[in-house]
Amino acid sequence: MARKPLKAAPAASDDRQDRTRRFLGTRALARVERARVLVIGVGAVGNEVAKNLALVGVRRLTLVDPDTVELSNLNRCIFFREGDVGRRKVHVARRALRAAAPATEVVAIARPIQQAPEEVWDADVVALCVDDELARYYVNARLLGMRRPIPVVNGAMGRTWAEATVLVPGQTACLVCLWSQEYQRAVLGEEVRRKCDAFFQGARVKFPTISVLTSLVGAVSSTEVVKLLANSPEELPPAVGKRLRYDVRRHELVVQEIVPNPQCVDAMCRRRRGV
Amino acid sequence: MSDSPNQAEIFVDVEPANKTFRIRVENATTVADLVNAILERCEADGINVRRWARDRVGRENVSLVLMRKAQSNAALPPTIEFGRLEPVVQPDERFSLDATAIVG
Secondary structure (H helix, E strand, C coil): CCCCCCCCCCCHHHCCCHHHHHHHCHHHHHHHHHCEEEEECCCHHHHHHHHHHHHHCCCEEEEECCCECCHHHCCCCCCCCHHHCCCEHHHHHHHHHHHHCCCCEEEEECCCHHHCCHHHHCCCEEEECCCCHHHHHHHHHHHHCCCCCCCEEEEEECCCEEEEEEECECCECCCCCCCCHHHHHHHHHHHHHHHHCHHHCCCCCCCCCCHHHHHHHHHHHHHHHHHHHHCCCCCCCCCECEEEEEECCCCEEEEEEECCCCCCCCHHHHHHCCC | CCCECCEEEEEEEEHHHCEEEEEEEECCCEHHHHHHHHHHHHHHCCCCHHHHHHHHHCCCCCCEEEEEHHHCCEEECCCCEHHHCCCCCCCCEEEEEEECCCEC
16 A cells, blocks of 8 residues: 655754744634734834734734824834834834845724724723823723723833723723723813814924833833733633833832722723623 | 711822821711812922822823722722721721723
8 A cells, every 4th residue: 555655744953833832822812813903003113013912923013103203203113214203103113024024914004993993892901102191092992892801911101101001991991990080180281282273283392211121121021922822721810900110220020909999980891890 | 987977187198299198087988088188288399299109100081089998908999988988997097099090
């Protein structure tokens, strides 16, 4: 009887995801590849998060950001070049992602998240990379209104630290549980001022930062997104309900629990948690 | 709470003042009450905590947060009362004042 020739397994060097597969395992990698991630904000942190997720193997990314590339973005944004100044950030990032990770399908929405089409919310995880509290407030309200809870990873930075917060609004604390009513009023009031007075358009103070910090925020945030998607809680437990803060001054990492607010400024948060 | 049924003395580290405040809180004292008292006390000493926070997070509006150091730096919501914290606040327990990052 003629024997069937043995089929050779692909060499590790022929497998683009060989190292990722070894790290996550085949099943977890399959879950990551099937997932859909909504990335809101495609500035420096959004660049890093989108890059990391695409390289890890996420096949479906939706990028939402209305802004255009400015020269001052180039000190910390991996995807942007001088020739991109004036172009939409989401379009530039999509082009770069196609080159870096051709298997990843990227949907680019050049609008504020408040005006994005309904389909963007069909996501397994939201990566929030904005510098705008009103956008956070809106995203939080949308997530609290979802029948199926969607985890959100919120990345941000201080003067000397990077942080990522992992929440499931409606089950854990929400994105605004630590807000006071006074702060909520200030956030909403600032937006009204900016809309009403041309002087405030673009008058926001520019925050001093370097690529090291934005890379750290992106790295910690995308690590948590991957953990959520991999769904291997024993091997890679996501930091749900926690904030991870890494301070570069003394290289300190602090893991903080975010205590849910029994009188959260968002009534839906209280209702969903049965408070 | 443990000093007496209704009150406890706690320590709060306030970085911009370079000080640790010893403060007596009651069961009904909220986190926001305590933060406001610290802001007023610092202002009387010529220290502007909000300006410090603005420098740290880069925005005009800042959200100040009280961290419970003995409980893994749990970030406490402003409306919660000390008498409702779990586990019960211990005498001389340490807290710290912090600001939430905004810029992503």
